[in-house]
Amino acid sequence: MPTLLFGILLFGAxxxxxxxxxxxxxxxxxxxxxxxxxxxxxxxxIYFLYRAGYVQSMHxxxxxxxxxxxxLTALLYTATTLFFAFxxxxxxxxxxxxxxxxxxxxxxxxxxxxxxxxxxxxxHSVGISGLVGALLGIVIKFGETDLLYPLxxxxxxxxxxxxARLQLNAHTPSQIGVGVCLGLIVSLSTVLLLV
Numbered sequence: 001m002p003t004l005l006f007g008i009l010l011f012g013a014x015x016x017x018x019x020x021x022x023x024x025x026x027x028x029x030x031x032x033x034x035x036x037x038x039x040x041x042x043x044x045x046i047y048f049l050y051r052a053g054y055v056q057s058m059h060x061x062x063x064x065x066x067x068x069x070x071x072l073t074a075l076l077y078t079a080t081t082l083f084f085a086f087x088x089x090x091x092x093x094x095x096x097x098x099x100x101x102x103x104x105x106x107x108x109x110x111x112x113x114x115x116x117x118x119x120x121x122x123x124h125s126v127g128i129s130g131l132v133g134a135l136l137g138i139v140i141k142f143g144e145t146d147l148l149y150p151l152x153x154x155x156x157x158x159x160x161x162x163x164a165r166l167q168l169n170a171h172t173p174s175q176i177g178v179g180v181c182l183g184l185i186v187s188l189s190t191v192l193l194l195v
Contacts, residue, residue, distance in 0.1 A: 001127040002038040002105050005134055007031055009101075013144040016195065018095035030091075030098070037080040038105070042073040061170070063120050070113035070123070077106040097195045101134060104190035108183055115178075122171045125179025128158040133184040137191025 010027040014020040019027060046069045049055040055065045085092055085099025092099060108130050115121045135151045138144050162180065165171045171179075 001131050003035040005131045006034050008150055013138055013147055016138045016142045016144060017097045038077060041076050045072055063116060066116040070116050074106065074110040074113050077109050081106045100190060100194045104187050105130060108186045111182060120175055122165055122175045122179035124165055125162055125176050126183040128161050129180040129183030130187040132158055133187030134191055137188045141192055
């Protein structure tokens with residue numbers, strides 16, 4: 001989801017992130033870094049945890065299987081956020097919005113990890129609704145009408161995804177609902193208040 005969100009924002013609403021002065025090559029480089037650190041690294045981590053026997057299923061259906069992967073993923077996201085917010089000096093001064101949006105994603109992943117200590121929240125719902133919330137916040141705050149169609153598309157996709165999770169009996173309606181609320185509240189409030 002972070003890769004999708006930043007792909008849309010870097011190329012569809014670069015002014016909202018403060019990167020409108022940068023060329024396509026630089027934006028693609030940022031997107032690759034985000035993709036590696038928020039998709040490939042966590043996916044490999046979960047695979048290695050599965051192969052080592054720390055996770056019983058790659059689907060992480062059981063509550064016990066979710067705890068370690070979510071916390072390690074939260075650590076990876078924290079490192080990525082800190083890199084973009086404080087270590088990537090030129091970018092963190094010109095476009096602090098990237099670190100702020102990554103920070104909201106990190107907060108969501110960390111909250112999913114904390115909630116997963118005792119309850120099985122829908123991480124899928126958190127992710128897709130976080131993307132919707134961030135896009136909605138940018139449309140509201142910056143008037144980015146070019147993002148209306150992607151926003152509507154992701155609202156439909158969120159409905160399909162949450163329906164599929166219910167149909168598969170992967171989650172209860174309350175686990176889906178709390179996930180949707182968590183993703184929306186964290187991302188929308190972050191964009192409206194901090195970006």
